[in-house]
Amino acid sequence: xxxxxxxxxxxxxxxxxxxxxxxxxxxxxxxxxxxxxxxxxxxxxxxxxxxxxxxxxxxxxxxxxxxxxxxxxxxxxxxxxxxxxxxxxxxxxxxxxxxxxxxxxxxxxxxxxxxxxxxxxxxxxxxxxxxxxxxxxxxxxxxxxxxxxxxxxxxxxxxxxxxxxxxxxxxxxxxxx
Amino acid sequence: xxxxxxxxxxxxxxxxxxxxxxxxxxxxxxxxxxxxxxxxxxxxxxxxxxxxxxxxxxxxxxxxxxxxxxxxxxxxxxxxxxxxxxxxxxxxxxxxxxxxxxxxxxxxxxxxxxxxxxxxxxxxxxxxxxxxxxxxxxxxxxxxxxxxxxxxxxxxxxxxxxxxxxxxxxxxxxxxxxxxxx
Numbered sequence: 001x002x003x004x005x006x007x008x009x010x011x012x013x014x015x016x017x018x019x020x021x022x023x024x025x026x027x028x029x030x031x032x033x034x035x036x037x038x039x040x041x042x043x044x045x046x047x048x049x050x051x052x053x054x055x056x057x058x059x060x061x062x063x064x065x066x067x068x069x070x071x072x073x074x075x076x077x078x079x080x081x082x083x084x085x086x087x088x089x090x091x092x093x094x095x096x097x098x099x100x101x102x103x104x105x106x107x108x109x110x111x112x113x114x115x116x117x118x119x120x121x122x123x124x125x126x127x128x129x130x131x132x133x134x135x136x137x138x139x140x141x142x143x144x145x146x147x148x149x150x151x152x153x154x155x156x157x158x159x160x161x162x163x164x165x166x167x168x169x170x171x172x173x174x175x176x177x
Numbered sequence: 178x179x180x181x182x183x184x185x186x187x188x189x190x191x192x193x194x195x196x197x198x199x200x201x202x203x204x205x206x207x208x209x210x211x212x213x214x215x216x217x218x219x220x221x222x223x224x225x226x227x228x229x230x231x232x233x234x235x236x237x238x239x240x241x242x243x244x245x246x247x248x249x250x251x252x253x254x255x256x257x258x259x260x261x262x263x264x265x266x267x268x269x270x271x272x273x274x275x276x277x278x279x280x281x282x283x284x285x286x287x288x289x290x291x292x293x294x295x296x297x298x299x300x301x302x303x304x305x306x307x308x309x310x311x312x313x314x315x316x317x318x319x320x321x322x323x324x325x326x327x328x329x330x331x332x333x334x335x336x337x338x339x340x341x342x343x344x345x346x347x348x349x350x351x352x353x354x355x356x357x358x359x
Contacts, residue, residue, distance in 0.1 A: 003202070003203050003204055003209060003210030003211075003213070004200045004201070004202055004209075004210065005200065005201040005202075005203060005210065005213070006199075006200060006201075007201060008199040008200070008201065009196065009199050009200065016261075016265075017265050017269065019231045019234075019235070019269060020265075020268065020269060022224065023221060023224060023272060026217070026220040026221060026223075026224055027217045027220065027221065029220065030213055030216040030217035030219075030220045031210075031213050031217060032201070032213065055195070055196055055199060056196075060268075062260075062261050062264045062265070064261070084192035084193070086196070091268065092264050092265070092267040092268035092282075092283075092286065093264075095290070113267070113268030113269070113271070113272070114268060114269070114270075114271030114272040114276075114279065115272065116218075117214050117217030117218050117220075117221065118209070118214055121209060121213070121214060121217070122209070125209065127196065128196045128197060128200050131192065131194050131196070133189050133190060133191050133192075134189070134190040134191075134192055135187055135188070135189060135190075136187060136188040136190060137186075137187030137188070138187075144189070
C-alpha cells in the first residue's frame with residue numbers, strides 16, 4: 001500500500017463550532033480533499049448528506065437540533081439513501097459508556113478530541129482500507145462492532161451456519177442463525 | 178414461531194466499497210503520507226495565530242452560558258447549553274495549546290455528566306453544584322489570563338488537580354452511584 005490522497009473524495013463535516021470546522025477543513029485540504037461541505041448542526045448535515053451523497057461524514061457528538069448520535073441513527077436506516085455511509089465521530093466524550101453508545105448507534109470510527117492531523121488521517125485510512133461489514137439484526141443496523149475478529153480468542157458464533165443468501169447488486173449479504 | 182426466527186437471525190452485509198477506487202495511492206508505505214501530515218500540521222500552525230482570539234471567544238461563551246444558567250437555573254435548557262459550551266471548549270482547548278483548560282472543562286463535563294436528574298435533587302445540592310460549576314469557569318479564566326497552558330506550570334497544575342478532586346468528592350458525596358463516566 002502506498003500513501004493515500006483524498007482528492008476525489010467528498011466529505012461532510014457536521015460540527016456546530018465554526019472554529020473546529022475550520023481546523024478539520026484545513027487538515028482535510030492538506031490531505032488532498034477538495035470537496036468539503038460544512039454543516040453547523042445535525043439537521044443541516046442530514047439534508048447535505050441527502051443532496052451531496054458524501055463518501056465520508058465527520059461529525060461532532062454534541063450539537064443543537066439533532067445531535068451526532070441522532071444523526072447517525074437517521075443515517076443507519078436500512079431503507080435510507082446511504083445507510084452504509086462511513087461515519088467518523090469526533091468528540092470530546094471519552095468515557096467508555098459514551099464510546100459504547102456511539103458504537104451502538106452505528107458509528108464507524110471514533111476519534112477523541114483534541115484531534116491531530118495524524119489521528120484524523122489514520123481514521124480515514126482505516127475507513128478506506130478496513131471497511132467493516134454491516135450487521136442487520138433486531139435492534140441494530142450498522143457496522144459490525146467486533147472489528148478485531150482475527151484476534152478474537154473465544155468461539156466465533158458468527159462463523160457458524162452462515163449461508164450466503166444474496167449477492168445481488170453490489171452488496172454482499174450473509175444470513176446467520 | 179416466525180418471531181423466534183427473527184430474534185435469532187441477523188444478516189452480515191458487505192457494503193460496496195467505492196472509496197478505494199476514489200483514493201489516489203502514491204508510492205509505497207503504510208498509507209500515511211508524511212508530507213501530507215506535515216502540510217496539515219503546517220496548516221494548523223498557520224491557523225494557530227488565530228487560536229488566542231478563538232479561545233477568548235470560547236471562554237466568553239462559557240462565561241455567558243454560566244451567567245445564563247445562574248439566572249435561569251442550571252437544571253433546564255440553560256444548564257444544557259452550559260454543558261454544550263464546556264464540552265466544546267474541552268475538545269478545542271488542547272488544539273489551541275491549552276491542555277489545562279481541556280482538563281478543567283473535562284472536570285466540568287464530568288460533573289454535568291454524572292447527574293441524570295439534577296432537578297430532583299434538594300435545592301442545597303443544586304446550589305452547591307452551580308457554585309462548583311462556576312468555580313470551573315473562574316479557573317478557566319485564571320488559566321487564560323495567566324497564560325497557563327499545561328502542567329509545567331506548578332500553580333496551574335495544583336489548581337486544576339484540586340478542582341478535579343473537589344468535583345470527584347462532590348459527586349461521591351452528593352450523587353453516589355450517579356457517576357457512570359468511569
